[in-house]
Amino acid sequence: xxxxxxxxxxxVLLLLVAVNVFIWLPQISxxxxxxxxxxxxxxxxxxxxxxSPTGRTMLIDGGPDRSVLRELPKELPxxxxxxxxxxxxxxxxxxxxxxxxVLKVYDVSYFLNP
Numbered sequence: 700x701x702x703x704x705x706x707x708x709x710x711v712l713l714l715l716v717a718v719n720v721f722i723w724l725p726q727i728s729x730x731x732x733x734x735x736x737x738x739x740x741x742x743x744x745x746x747x748x749x750x751s752p753t754g755r756t757m758l759i760d761g762g763p764d765r766s767v768l769r770e771l772p773k774e775l776p777x778x779x780x781x782x783x784x785x786x787x788x789x790x791x792x793x794x795x796x797x798x799x800x801v802l803k804v805y806d807v808s809y810f811l812n813p
Contacts, residue, residue, distance in 0.1 A: 739770040744793035748774050757784040761797030768800050780805050787812040 732752045739746040741762035748771065749757040756775065761767045785807045787795050801807070 737774045739767060739774070741766040741770060741797065746770070746797065755783045756781070757786060758782050758801065759786045760788055760794040761801050763793040763796050765797060765800045767797035768804060782807050784809045784811060789813060
């Protein structure tokens with residue numbers, strides 16, 4: 700019992716670290732070999748994120764404003780600031796206005812527009 704009292708703070712700290720690892724681990728390492736398609740909740744407009752089994756990412760449209768930047772971190776690992784392919788389907792504001800902000804924040808390898 701004496702050992703527990705002297706190391707109480709250390710034990711509490713280790714428990715907190717363990718809980719955080721179990722909470723964050725699924726977000727840090729996405730499931731391998733799974734195709735993920737996420738329809739982002741950006742209000743009026745469209746934005747779709749596709750993640751391939753090999754880890755490639757494609758964002759289709761960006762919605763009417765910066766709200767795509769609020770939704771992308773929910774789907775991508777928190778350390779990821781890279782999108783392999785950014786696609787603009789057509790130049791209406793409710794599809795492309797958010798792409799400007801995506802280009803400012805994320806490193807985009809390729810951009811495809813009609």
